[in-house]
Amino acid sequence: MKAAIMGYGTIGSGVAKILRENKDRIVFTVGEEIELKYVLDLRDFPGDPEEDKLIKDYKIIAEDPEVRLVVETMGGVEPAYTFVNAMLEAGKHVTTSNKALVAAKGAELIETARNHNVNFEFEASVGGGIPIIRAINTCLTGDVVEEISGIVNGTTNYMLTKMMNEGAQFDDVLKEAQANGFAEKDPTADIEGHDACRKIAILTSLVAGQQVDFEDIETEGISHITAEDIKYAKAMGRTIKLLARSKKEGDTYVARVAPYLLSTDNTLYHIDGVLNAVLVKGNMLGYAMFTGSGAGSLPTASAVVADLCDMAKHEGINIKIRWKKEKLNLADASKQKNEYFVRAKDDKEKIKEIFGDVNFVDAGIAGENGFITGTLEEDIFTEKKAKLSELLQVIRLG
Amino acid sequence: MKAAIMGYGTIGSGVAKILRENKDRIVFTVGEEIELKYVLDLRDFPGDPEEDKLIKDYKIIAEDPEVRLVVETMGGVEPAYTFVNAMLEAGKHVTTSNKALVAAKGAELIETARNHNVNFEFEASVGGGIPIIRAINTCLTGDVVEEISGIVNGTTNYMLTKMMNEGAQFDDVLKEAQANGFAEKDPTADIEGHDACRKIAILTSLVAGQQVDFEDIETEGISHITAEDIKYAKAMGRTIKLLARSKKEGDTYVARVAPYLLSTDNTLYHIDGVLNAVLVKGNMLGYAMFTGSGAGSLPTASAVVADLCDMAKHEGINIKIRWKKEKLNLADASKQKNEYFVRAKDDKEKIKEIFGDVNFVDAGIAGENGFITGTLEEDIFTEKKAKLSELLQVIRLG
Numbered sequence: 001m002k003a004a005i006m007g008y009g010t011i012g013s014g015v016a017k018i019l020r021e022n023k024d025r026i027v028f029t030v031g032e033e034i035e036l037k038y039v040l041d042l043r044d045f046p047g048d049p050e051e052d053k054l055i056k057d058y059k060i061i062a063e064d065p066e067v068r069l070v071v072e073t074m075g076g077v078e079p080a081y082t083f084v085n086a087m088l089e090a091g092k093h094v095t096t097s098n099k100a101l102v103a104a105k106g107a108e109l110i111e112t113a114r115n116h117n118v119n120f121e122f123e124a125s126v127g128g129g130i131p132i133i134r135a136i137n138t139c140l141t142g143d144v145v146e147e148i149s150g151i152v153n154g155t156t157n158y159m160l161t162k163m164m165n166e167g168a169q170f171d172d173v174l175k176e177a178q179a180n181g182f183a184e185k186d187p188t189a190d191i192e193g194h195d196a197c198r199k200i201a202i203l204t205s206l207v208a209g210q211q212v213d214f215e216d217i218e219t220e221g222i223s224h225i226t227a228e229d230i231k232y233a234k235a236m237g238r239t240i241k242l243l244a245r246s247k248k249e250g251d252t253y254v255a256r257v258a259p260y261l262l263s264t265d266n267t268l269y270h271i272d273g274v275l276n277a278v279l280v281k282g283n284m285l286g287y288a289m290f291t292g293s294g295a296g297s298l299p300t301a302s303a304v305v306a307d308l309c310d311m312a313k314h315e316g317i318n319i320k321i322r323w324k325k326e327k328l329n330l331a332d333a334s335k336q337k338n339e340y341f342v343r344a345k346d347d348k349e350k351i352k353e354i355f356g357d358v359n360f361v362d363a364g365i366a367g368e369n370g371f372i373t374g375t376l377e378e379d380i381f382t383e384k385k386a387k388l389s390e391l392l393q394v395i396r397l398g
Numbered sequence: 399m400k401a402a403i404m405g406y407g408t409i410g411s412g413v414a415k416i417l418r419e420n421k422d423r424i425v426f427t428v429g430e431e432i433e434l435k436y437v438l439d440l441r442d443f444p445g446d447p448e449e450d451k452l453i454k455d456y457k458i459i460a461e462d463p464e465v466r467l468v469v470e471t472m473g474g475v476e477p478a479y480t481f482v483n484a485m486l487e488a489g490k491h492v493t494t495s496n497k498a499l500v501a502a503k504g505a506e507l508i509e510t511a512r513n514h515n516v517n518f519e520f521e522a523s524v525g526g527g528i529p530i531i532r533a534i535n536t537c538l539t540g541d542v543v544e545e546i547s548g549i550v551n552g553t554t555n556y557m558l559t560k561m562m563n564e565g566a567q568f569d570d571v572l573k574e575a576q577a578n579g580f581a582e583k584d585p586t587a588d589i590e591g592h593d594a595c596r597k598i599a600i601l602t603s604l605v606a607g608q609q610v611d612f613e614d615i616e617t618e619g620i621s622h623i624t625a626e627d628i629k630y631a632k633a634m635g636r637t638i639k640l641l642a643r644s645k646k647e648g649d650t651y652v653a654r655v656a657p658y659l660l661s662t663d664n665t666l667y668h669i670d671g672v673l674n675a676v677l678v679k680g681n682m683l684g685y686a687m688f689t690g691s692g693a694g695s696l697p698t699a700s701a702v703v704a705d706l707c708d709m710a711k712h713e714g715i716n717i718k719i720r721w722k723k724e725k726l727n728l729a730d731a732s733k734q735k736n737e738y739f740v741r742a743k744d745d746k747e748k749i750k751e752i753f754g755d756v757n758f759v760d761a762g763i764a765g766e767n768g769f770i771t772g773t774l775e776e777d778i779f780t781e782k783k784a785k786l787s788e789l790l791q792v793i794r795l796g
Contacts, residue, residue, distance in 0.1 A: 025539075134537055142706070267689070283420070284419075286690070290688060291686065291688075291689070292685060293686075310539070319711070
């Protein structure tokens with residue numbers, strides 16, 4: 001069975017490597033070899049083992065009837081969307097690791113695949129090597145999913161872990177992460193939560209069975225987290241994690257990406273470094289957690305190759321994925337209830353006047369007060385915090 | 399689509415409950431309802447919502463062409479095997495939660511299903527609600543699996559957690575577990591590791607693609623673990639877990655079920671109570687871990703219903719599962735290397751004479767010495783320990 005890779009970067013070259021090095025294993029799984037025929041990339045890769053397969057025009061792939069399986073690892077919505085769409089229209093199976101494409105066009109591409117009796121799969125788009133998409137699509141099928149909470153961005157988890165372990169400031173940890181290849185030159189998508197937001201949009205779309213627009217999800221990153229916040233976290237026996245969350249609320253879901261202060265009894269507390277983890281709660285299953293490498297060339301490529309094997313085994317068969325194009329209106333996140341950790345320059349009397357009975361936290365930091373509120377609706381909390389004269393920080397407890 | 403349940407105990411009745419209560423969700427997944435037509439059980443269930451579906455002769459199911467999906471939740475190899483075989487021969491899909499049946503007859507039943515173009519699935523046979531079987535069959539397909547380590551028995555994990563937390567003796571914890579329904583009246587299969595042994599035999603068969611006989615797996619339970627061992631574990635900063643393990647060794651695997659002393663940096667350290675977890679290492683994926691409820695009516699039934707949905711979506715299509723009947727000869731477990739924690743009445747001089755440089759552990763227990771050996775081959779260790787005059791305990795470090 002012939003395959004093509006579009007985008008020969010970190011993940012694409014990992015896919016080629018697995019197809020080469022685990023050839024026997026793949027033959028064993030699928031019953032025949034998955035043979036790489038083309039690699040689409042505008043760059044040259046002199047000396048690369050797949051150098052002779054490099055092409056620069058995607059139409060060569062689309063028009064070659066021999067190619068049955070296509071990998072898209074270019075990233076970004078365009079031109080990835082145009083290319084993927086052309087492949088599906090040409091009756092080829094496509095797998096992608098591209099969360100931006102899946103979040104924006106997933107429902108449509110699933111429909112196009114169905115219309116051409118092929119498959120569009122995207123295991124690697126969330127959680128890297130962690131098989132969370134297939135778990136939702138094929139394992140939690142008899143369950144109503146009531147909750148998803150995930151650490152789905154390796155860069156920010158690496159940074160927060162460093163800040164916790166070393167008490168370092170955000171900017172220093174970011175520089176170190178960039179130097180070590182754990183953060184990109186432009187880290188915005190990671191540190192501002194945009195990457196995590198697209199991932200929870202995909203997961204929520206799948207459990208709801210219809211389109212969740214990532215623009216509708218309240219998203220807060222970690223660039224405002226400081227070494228002082230870490231001191232408070234430690235004083236509370238908690239850690240700070242960037243969570244992407246989605247909860248069932250009546251007939252819809254409410255979603256948020258934000259840093260949370262987690263206590264040790266939360267299973268996500270222990271997920272450190274570049275690890276990712278997704279906790280899912282089914283109404284019958286209860287909690288299940290999936291942990292692993294959320295990024296990296298080979299772990300992510302491993303998920304892409306699993307899709308290739310699955311699609312090869314389903315040649316001529318469209319696998320139903322329920323994700324309708326109709327947009328799901330998310331529940332109002334401002335009605336969610338939470339406890340909040342707050343730092344303010346106001347004195348304790350003033351704080352008690354505004355918030356009533358709060359728990360003050362002593363982290364040995366002078367000139368300010370840190371405290372935990374009772375459980376409040378988001379918009380009531382917003383009203384109250386506006387009454388503080390000098391608000392320094394707000395982090396939700398989770 | 400009509401279904402039948404054979405065996406209306408804890409899991410079977412859970413399956414019926416999910417089919418009733420999550421009907422809309424299942425219609426959404428499958429595209430049509432999965433409707434229960436028969437419940438096979440020799441007992442009567444007066445007042446049960448499925449009372450009118452009760453039958454006592456399995457042939458009624460086998461001979462009813464309307465029934466497409468059959469659930470086997472009877473347990474034990476016979477008569478489950480006869481019944482399941484009859485259903486497959488009659489061209490019906492079968493899912494089972496029965497680890498004894500799958501370990502003994504999995505390869506054969508997969509072949510029978512293939513010959514009749516139906517499916518035989520068994521997600522619930524290992525790890526209850528944790529989707530580990532499907533992860534291996536559909537997600538780790540491009541990877542060579544190098545290692546599986548699992549806490550796959552909830553009863554023993556509950557007991558060991560209690561012993562760690564309360565310092566209680568084995569017999570007291572067992573009585574308490576039996577009183578609370580966490581251990582069976584005859585707990586042998588759990589506490590002697592037989593249950594875990596069948597589960598690792600199934601997982602190893604799947605990653606190797608051929609039959610692993612559970613009788614070939616070295617199996618040790620936890621009934622010899624004492625409150626004194628727990629004291630030593632704490633002194634070492636470790637915990638004791640019953641692990642079912644399998645490691646790639648050349649062209650085969652080496653497997654063992656035994657209690658292990660785990661340090662905090664082992665991710666399985668944190669899996670407490672009735673939770674199960676399976677850690678898998680792929681040569682490309684690296685480590686991934688799957689955690690959740692390993693037992694219980696609804697979590698396990700949730701996995702059975704996921705199989706039902708999968709089989710309903712694959713009507714007319716046999717899903718390839720690679721598990722050949724030819725027996726795999728496991729590698730010799732006596733050649734495995736390990737560090738060992740040992741308790742003996744011998745004095746320190748004698749111990750050093752036999753084992754060389756060891757690390758003594760002080761748990762404040764008089765009249766004996768606890769120590770950790772260097773890394774030794776199992777059979778060399780066996781020779782050495784025979785030289786001790788009064789051996790009290792051996793637990794491997796993991």
